[in-house]
Amino acid sequence: MSESPMREPTFLVLTALAEEPRHGYAVIEDVATITAGRVRLRAGTLYAALDRLRAEGLIEVDREEVVQSRLRRYYRLTGAGAMSLAAETARLRSQATIAERRLRARRAELGGAPA
Template sequence: MTQTAFFVLVALTDEPRHGYGIVQEVDALSDGRVQLRIGTLYGVLDRLAADELIELDREEAHQGRLRRYYRLTDAGEAALADEAERMAEGARTAARRVEGRRGGAGKQPPGAVRPGLAGGGA
């Protein structure tokens, strides 16, 4: 899943949104790192709809123009959850590698018991 598709799905988790609303929400969610252009957005929306991850919620006329609102499907929510877990696992792997590279400060030998943790000594 592309970063853009990921953020579009995240933008649709709480409510249906129209194109410009999605652009604004993705900008906010990504702290400005993902800047969608309208042409790119509609290509992503078409692919997500074809994959049945999103669907048309409704159409409304606004200032003489038609606004299409999209919503996340159950399949879209599942795909988003899977992608979020995949990304989190990747981040955990990277963090372990960086910690190991830094000399493993605080690293316990295999099988060591850490005090205060569930199953560990007090």
């Protein structure tokens, strides 16, 4: 993965697949759950992201099954995908820690007033 920050939809798709293999609609549902409904991926956005992540080697097809005469493809995180997700998680955690530290310092400067 490049050194640039991961786009939020990519982060969320990888996060959804970190728990277990999922098919596309299950990824959409899990992303909505992860974000408390703030992010609702559209099918076109999701499948473009899945194709890109497969090409980058971050996810792979786990299995395919036919459900009600339709092909359902399950995706799983690869080792490279897990490493990329871990690196992005660490980057975000570091930035959040800095923000929290600065907000605490600001509250202290203001005599404990909310930031």
